[in-house]
Structure formats: C-alpha cells, structure tokens
Amino acid sequence: MKFQAIAAELEFLAWRDAQLAAISLQLEDAFPDLxxxxxxxxxxxxxVDLVRSRLTLKSSTEAIIQRWGVKQLNSASSRAEAELEDAILQLPGGLKLDSDIWEQGSNVLPAIAGVGLIAGSVAAIPTVISFATVSTSFLAFWGAATISWPLFALGATGIGVATFLGSKSLKSVEARARKSLCNRVHREADRQGFGIGGKPGARCILSDIQAAVVKAGQNRIQGVS
Amino acid sequence: MLFLRVVPPEVVDGVVSGLYKVTGSVVRDVASGRGVAFLQETSVVQSLLNSALSGVSSTLQNGFSPLGAIALIQNQQIKSRLVEVQSSLALLQNLQIGTLAVSGLGLGVSIAGFAMMLKRLKGIEAQLGAIEAKIDRVTTDRRSDDIRMIFADVGTQLDIVDTLSARSNRVSSAEAAEHALATSSGRLEAHFQQKSEAMQIGPMTSEDMDMLWSLAAAIRLCHEAGFRALYSIDELEAAKQLAERRAQRFLNLSQGLTPDSLARLCAQSASDSISFAEARRLALPQAEVLVHGLRDSVASISSQSELAQNLIENQIPGPAYLEELAGEKVEPLLMLAPRP
Structure with missing residues (x-):
C-alpha cells in the first residue's frame, strides 16, 4: 500500500504546484488594473489632500490594494478548492483521506505547505484556515504589512513650498509631485504585490495568497476543515 | 517469452484515450486505480532513441540533457519521431526528453550496460563541471572535489554490477556494490539538499536548476544500478523495500521545490512588476521540467516496488527476469501482467 500513499502525495504536490503557478499568473495578469x-x-x-491629508491618501491606497488582494484571493481560492476536489476524486482506487494512508507513507502528513519561499507567509496564516474562511481572513493576516508614511510625506513637501511661488510654478510642481507620487505608489504596489525590491521570502500579497490557499488545501486533505 | 509479453494494442489505446494512465512504469485504470500492466523497457529502446535523436544537439546525444531551451522545444518533435517508429511508445505521453538522461525511460529494471551507464555518469559529471565553471569558484571547489570522488566510486560500482554474472562470488559482490551505491547516493542527496536550501534564500539562475538536475540524475543512476544488483541475486523482497524507501526519500528531497517558487527566485532581481513577470515566465518551463522530472523519478522508483512485489507473487526469480529481458531484440517495450 505504500506506493498508493506515495501516489496520493504526488497528486497533492501536483495540485499545489499547479495552484502556485496559477496564482502567480493570475496576479501578474490582474496587476495592471491595480x-x-x-x-x-x-x-x-x-x-489639499496632497499637501495636508496624507492620512486620507494613505488609507485610500491601502484600501485599493486590500480590495484587490481580497478579490484575487477569492478567485484563487475558488479555483484551488474545485481542483483539489477533483484531485481527491482521482486518488488511486479505494484510497480514502480518512484512512491511515499517511501512516502508510511517510509517517507524516504531506508537507504541501513546506515551500521555503512562502514560509514567512505560511507562518502568518491562521492554523485553522479553510476554503470557507480564507477569503474573509485576508485583512486579518495582511494587516501587518502597511504602506509607509514617508511615501506620502515626500509627495506633499514640494507642493507645500510651491504654494508660496505663484500659480504657474505651483501647477508645474504639482504635476511633477503627482507623477512622482504615482511612481512611488506603483513601486510600493510592486513591493506589496510581488515582494519586488525585498529579500527572497519576505511577505507579499502573492506569497500570502499562495500560503493561504495551500494551507487551506492542506487542512482539507488532513480533514481538519 | 516466459514472463513478459508484447504490449497489446488495447493497452496503448487505453492510455491514448485516457482510460488508462501511466504512473511510473505501471499502467493504471483511471477509474479504479487498479494496475493493468507493468511496463518494462528493453535494450531496443536505446537504438530507437539514438535514431530519433540524430540531428539534435550533441548534449542530448551524449547522454545528458541540461534544461536548455533546445531540449524543451524539441521534446515533442522527438516524441513524434519515436511514435512513428514504434506505436507502443505512444504510451510515453508524459515523457520529457530531458529525463532520458536520468535513466533511459525509467520503466522497470534498468538493463543498460556498463558502457551506457558510464556514459551517462560521465555526461552528468561533465555537465556539473560546466555549471560550476559559471558560478562562484571559491565556494564550489570543495563541493566539486567531493562530488568527483563520489562519481569515481559510482563508476567503480557500475563496473562491478555489470560483471556480476561472470563472478563466482556474485552474491557478496552484488551486496557490496549495492551498499556502496547506496552510500554514494546518500552523499549526493546531502549535496542536493544543501544546494536546494541555499537556492531558496537568494536570487537563483538556470545554472542552479541545472545543478540540481545533475545531482538528481546521479542519485537516480545509483538507485538503478543498485536495484539491478539486487535483481541479479534474486533479492526481490529487499529490492521492493528499498524502492519504497528510496521513493519516499526522493519525494522528501523534492517536496519543497515547486516550479513557481524556483521561477520566482529566478525573477528576484527584477526592478518592477513587468520585468518580474517576464523573468518568471521565462524561467518557468525550465523549472517545470526539473520538478516534473523529480516527481516522475519518485513515481518510477515507487512503481519498481510494485514490480518486485509482482515478481514475488508470481514466483519469477530476479535473474530469470533479467535474462529474459536481455534476450529481447525486437520490442522496445514489454509488459508484465499483474497477478489476477
């Protein structure tokens, strides 16, 4: 029977590998909209917002990124759940998840969430996450990563000075400030979305969504949820 | 033929239609998971492959295929050529030409002679040398020396395995060779693990993936030769148990590797989301060949355990099985039906 346990582990690893690649592709395709x-x-x-209301801009930027993240997570989670159920149906004949299949194999439950690159995100996801709860928990685990204050402070400074120099100069400075701010916000989105500019293994939305999906999948396989 | 027979058209048709699926060397009924046949490659495969590979890159012909673009593009083309020559090879729908370097088709017991196995070993060694020349010299020197020593040991053991039938002390020689090959395999596994972990903490390149692929190929070669040594002295129960354990070890080695994470690590130095996506997508096919090759190796080794079990149940001695296999000069693939 050990070969059946190994065949089952291979099926689940294939499911995981397919989901991780699909999530990367999905986020890359959806990123221009963000x-x-x-x-x-x-x-x-x-x-006025640019000069004074940094809080307003910061929170609305956060809200846009979070809304996008939740949407991506919902989509990834639905696909992953449906494909996992298919994989379970295709397990070698007679194999049931509630049997002692894992003890026949490696004596450990399949470590499908054991991917080094997303280890930081896996550690941050609630242990009992399931496909039913995954989409509502995004804000809970993503809340730790926030947009930095200096990002907005820099955009506002130039405009504040230019208000003393007349309307023509103000318009020019404002346009430059907006462009610069836009670039910085995009770079921040790159960092938050894909971890660009960060260390390998640093948390980002892509890793968090991947971690949430594989962890929910692992719990489904193990019968926790 | 006493035990093996030609693969009947209904098995080929069943696989092509999706009724059956090939996992490792076992053809299974998709609906029930029941094994309907064990596939066994013969020495004819090699001559067919040589013919199909004529005109393609020398790295493929020389017995080792790095994860290069040429190998990826030509995969389908070469498979089509093979099926044209021999229809039963349509069973190998999932074959990656790159995996040929690991151990031929990896179906059943390896019957490759010493010359062919040594050629593979040399090919892997040369590939490793070429990769290491491209990466950090200082950190790789010590590791390279150790790997070269392991390869020298493996070459010696391959020689012993290939001459077992001519030895008077066949049993002790086979046992010693199998033990030495297992030791070499364990040392190579440690290198694989070390490399795999190091790759996960920093930006990586396609050379890193080639390095893992080369180490996996060498580990697999050790297993194939050791497995054959056990068959030649009729230690089928030991072969069965070892195949189970090695399949699990190979699975554990490759478990943390996914095509997506490897491709993302290759894209780590990108400066924005667009170049990140481009770099990731460029690296993904190579990463897929690597990881799928590792998973296929697990399935193949695992199915060797089933094959040994089948021979035990059918009371077919290992040496007799190897002898019948060596005598086949026409068919590239044969099959053994499971016990009813």
Missing part, C-alpha cells in the same frame, strides 16, 4: 486604480486615485486627489 496600478490603474492607484494612478487614478493619485490623479483624483485634491491639492
């Missing part, structure tokens, strides 16, 4: 939303938000922001 950047457009963030650009529009910077364009919409009034001069």
């Amino acid at each position: 950047l457009d939303d963030l650009s529009a938000q910077v364009e919409r922001a009034g001069r």
